Amino acid sequence: MLAKIKSARDALRKSEQKVADVILADPDGSVQSSIQSIATKASVSEPTVIRFCRALDCVGFQQFKLRLAQDLASRGTFFYRDVTTDDTSKELATKLIDGAIASMVQMRNQLNYESLEHAINFFENCDRIEFYGSGGSGIVAEDAQLKFFRLGKPAIAYADPHIQHASAALLDNKSLIVAISHSGRSKDILETVKIAKQSRAKVITVTATKSPLAEIGDVNFSVDVDEDSDIFSPVKSRLAQMIVLDILAVGIAVKGGEEMLQQLARARRAIDFKFV
Amino acid sequence: MLAKIKSARDALRKSEQKVADVILADPDGSVQSSIQSIATKASVSEPTVIRFCRALDCVGFQQFKLRLAQDLASRGTFFYRDVTTDDTSKELATKLIDGAIASMVQMRNQLNYESLEHAINFFENCDRIEFYGSGGSGIVAEDAQLKFFRLGKPAIAYADPHIQHASAALLDNKSLIVAISHSGRSKDILETVKIAKQSRAKVITVTATKSPLAEIGDVNFSVDVDEDSDIFSPVKSRLAQMIVLDILAVGIAVKGGEEMLQQLARARRAIDFKFV
DNA sequence: ATTAGCTCGTAATAAAGTTACAACACTCTT
DNA sequence: AAGAGTGTTGTAACTTTATTACGAGCTAAT
Numbered sequence: 234m235l236a237k238i239k240s241a242r243d244a245l246r247k248s249e250q251k252v253a254d255v256i257l258a259d260p261d262g263s264v265q266s267s268i269q270s271i272a273t274k275a276s277v278s279e280p281t282v283i284r285f286c287r288a289l290d291c292v293g294f295q296q297f298k299l300r301l302a303q304d305l306a307s308r309g310t311f312f313y314r315d316v317t318t319d320d321t322s323k324e325l326a327t328k329l330i331d332g333a334i335a336s337m338v339q340m341r342n343q344l345n346y347e348s349l350e351h352a353i354n355f356f357e358n359c360d361r362i363e364f365y366g367s368g369g370s371g372i373v374a375e376d377a378q379l380k381f382f383r384l385g386k387p388a389i390a391y392a393d394p395h396i397q398h399a400s401a402a403l404l405d406n407k408s409l410i411v412a413i414s415h416s417g418r419s420k421d422i423l424e425t426v427k428i429a430k431q432s433r434a435k436v437i438t439v440t441a442t443k444s445p446l447a448e449i450g451d452v453n454f455s456v457d458v459d460e461d462s463d464i465f466s467p468v469k470s471r472l473a474q475m476i477v478l479d480i481l482a483v484g485i486a487v488k489g490g491e492e493m494l495q496q497l498a499r500a501r502r503a504i505d506f507k508f509v
Numbered sequence: 510m511l512a513k514i515k516s517a518r519d520a521l522r523k524s525e526q527k528v529a530d531v532i533l534a535d536p537d538g539s540v541q542s543s544i545q546s547i548a549t550k551a552s553v554s555e556p557t558v559i560r561f562c563r564a565l566d567c568v569g570f571q572q573f574k575l576r577l578a579q580d581l582a583s584r585g586t587f588f589y590r591d592v593t594t595d596d597t598s599k600e601l602a603t604k605l606i607d608g609a610i611a612s613m614v615q616m617r618n619q620l621n622y623e624s625l626e627h628a629i630n631f632f633e634n635c636d637r638i639e640f641y642g643s644g645g646s647g648i649v650a651e652d653a654q655l656k657f658f659r660l661g662k663p664a665i666a667y668a669d670p671h672i673q674h675a676s677a678a679l680l681d682n683k684s685l686i687v688a689i690s691h692s693g694r695s696k697d698i699l700e701t702v703k704i705a706k707q708s709r710a711k712v713i714t715v716t717a718t719k720s721p722l723a724e725i726g727d728v729n730f731s732v733d734v735d736e737d738s739d740i741f742s743p744v745k746s747r748l749a750q751m752i753v754l755d756i757l758a759v760g761i762a763v764k765g766g767e768e769m770l771q772q773l774a775r776a777r778r779a780i781d782f783k784f785v
Numbered sequence: 786a787t788t789a790g791c792t793c794g795t796a797a798t799a800a801a802g803t804t805a806c807a808a809c810a811c812t813c814t815t
Numbered sequence: 816a817a818g819a820g821t822g823t824t825g826t827a828a829c830t831t832t833a834t835t836a837c838g839a840g841c842t843a844a845t
Contacts, residue, residue, distance in 0.1 A: 246823060253655065264575060268802060278825045283803065294802065295832095300542060302575050303582030318763050319769075322625045326756045330617040334610055340580055341606040349598045372652045376747065380643060410575060422749055468755045471652070472748055476609055479744045480602045487594050494594075522792065543832060556812045559834065570833065 234304035234343060235260060237289060237457040241443035245288055251275040252285040256301070264302045268294050288443065289456065290345065300342065307338040329468075336458045336469040340476060343455060351452045353484050354493050355435045359409035361387040365397045365425050366413035369467065373413050373439075373474045380482040383500045384493070394421035401425050404432035411437045411478070415456075415470045417444025426450065454481075510580035511536060513565060521564055527551040528561040532577070538580045544570050552747075566710045605744075610735045612745040616752060619731060627728045629760050632713045636683035637663040641673045641701050642689035645743060649689050649750045649785070656758040659776045670697035677701050680708035687713045687754070691732075693720025715750050730757075731768065 242253045255275040256263045256430050263271060272279045281283055286297035344401065356362065362381055366374035371392030378390035391397045404410065410429050412424050417440035426449055438450035447453040454477045458470040486493050511533065518529045529575035531551040532539045548555045562573035592604050605691050631718060632638065638657055642650035647668030654666035679688065690698050693716035702712055702725055706747045723729040730753045736748040762769050 248824065265572075280803075281824065299574070299578050302578050306579035306582040316759060316763060318766060320763065321622075322629075322760055323622045326618060326620050326622065326625065329756050329759060330613055330620075330752060333748075334613045335612070337610045338582075339753050341603060344602050344606075346598050346602065349602065353598075369652070369655060370698070372648055372655065375651070376645070376648045379648065381713055388603055468751065472609075472751065475744065475748065478608060483592060483605060484598055484601055487592060487596065490594060524793065545832070557793065
């Protein structure tokens with residue numbers, strides 16, 4: 234949630250940003266405050282605070298506070314510390330794994346189940362599904378393809394923006410696309426999604442809250458991860474994205490009932506001869 | 510907090526016990542309810558609910574809810590249960606995420622730090638690095654390539670067994686390969702590694718303990734994950750493999766000191782223009 | 786049986802959260 | 816540069832939620 238606020242901050246309105254700043258400055262204090270006291274601290278009106286909460290996908294202030302509280306609580310269990318140059322390899326490994334766990338816990342608390350239901354519906358009503366992502370997110374897209382093509386509908390992943398554009402132009406209203414992006418601000422993927430929408434395809438996004446990409450999709454799964462600490466391409470958000478897509482795939486499979494589960498088992502056995 | 514309620518239950522007044530029962534029966538639901546709905550469910554009056562909260566050392570209902578919420582969020586037992594066909598989407602998501610967390614925790618406990626030191630050494634003494642994996646592990650190999658090629662040495666990933674064989678044949682004793690496999694029993698990857706060893710390349714494996722692949726490598730990172738529950742391609746081991754390689758990459762970067770960290774920052778900035 | 790003491794609910798009150806709307810500010814035209 | 820139109824923010828009314836005060840009902844001891 235804190236990560237969510239951070240990543241959404243710039244997309245917020247001016248006075249809502251003041252609210253964000255007040256909360257980021259003292260999250261622990263904020264969970265115990267009323268709307269009034271937060272509004273005063275931020276020198277804005279109370280409705281602004283509510284609008285701020287709504288902007289973060291909460292139905293109201295109470296829900297916001299609750300989520301924030303849960304976020305803070307789970308943060309404590311796997312305390313995340315930055316890697317430093319004089320860590321032993323053990324410290325380093327522990328830190329990185331704890332960071333990954335912390336982001337999973339946050340994921341668990343913030344995942345939007347309505348989006349999940351919607352997304353499952355989209356899948357059931359589509360003829361084919363395409364995954365778009367570039368760079369690190371391209372990896373996630375490929376991973377998703379591997380999962381989804383076993384579900385009985387054509388599934389494909391494209392990492393190359395040119396091919397994405399070309400493919401998006403050929404979609405129709407029975408197509409479903411999943412656009413994956415860490416920042417949600419990559420020009421390429423935004424362009425791809427615009428083309429896909431013109432083709433009247435349904436669009437699921439897996440990206441940061443309030444990012445341009447999240448705004449133009451039909452359904453968004455928010456993946457907000459505190460990234461300052463990632464030296465490389467963002468691993469933690471990679472992991473989070475992958476688990477979101479796994480949840481979606483399993484959700485679809487489970488809804489498909491016994492029949493689909495058996496189909497999956499068949500797909501699995503098909504590669505058995507490859508092993509010693 | 511839940512434990513507190515349980516142990517305090519018998520000491521409470523009769524109607525307060527009803528409140529306790531309602532909350533214990535559905536803690537997750539309760540944190541989102543108002544006093545009114547809880548009072549109704551327990552067939553008691555609203556003040557009784559408040560008295561119940563006071564009995565548990567809370568100043569009011571809000572504080573009680575907050576504490577309960579934090580308690581639920583941090584209950585650290587990521588007890589893994591199998592997904593069933595009649596899970597709600599929330600249960601499903603929670604189960605899958607808990608499973609992923611559990612495998613991370615396991616990873617943290619079993620990671621071999623000596624292997625890590627060895628692997629870092631290999632990297633420092635090599636001219637180039639190649640990642641081999643097929644199917645799901647091919648994804649991990651690509652992800653690793655993305656990370657490693659920023660470290661200043663040629664890095665490449667191959668998923669196609671034929672190309673792996675060809676490439677492995679062209680290695681020399683200044684080459685390092687990383688073989689990734691979930692089972693460690695895939696004929697293709699075993700063959701690839703044998704060829705690479707004939708070329709006198711160093712071999713790091715990321716695979717299951719005691720598997721044939723683990724046996725023939727120079728250094729192995731054990732990734733053993735309980736997979737019965739994975740309907741699809743094994744997500745959990747995918748995540749575990751990725752984090753292992755991330756640890757390795759960060760370990761190398763950190764050992765490279767300030768200079769290498771700055772080089773990484775440059776690599777990151779190089780793609781900035783791609784964004785809105 | 787009566788009263789002290791405790792438990793619990795009703796009804797009033799206060800506080801917090803939410804909505805509707807109007808005023809203001811900021812573009813983008815013309 | 817004026818004005819239409821859009822978007823942002825605050826005011827004030829309103830609703831919901833939490834809390835308090837008080838008294839009725841029950842239990843048990845005299």
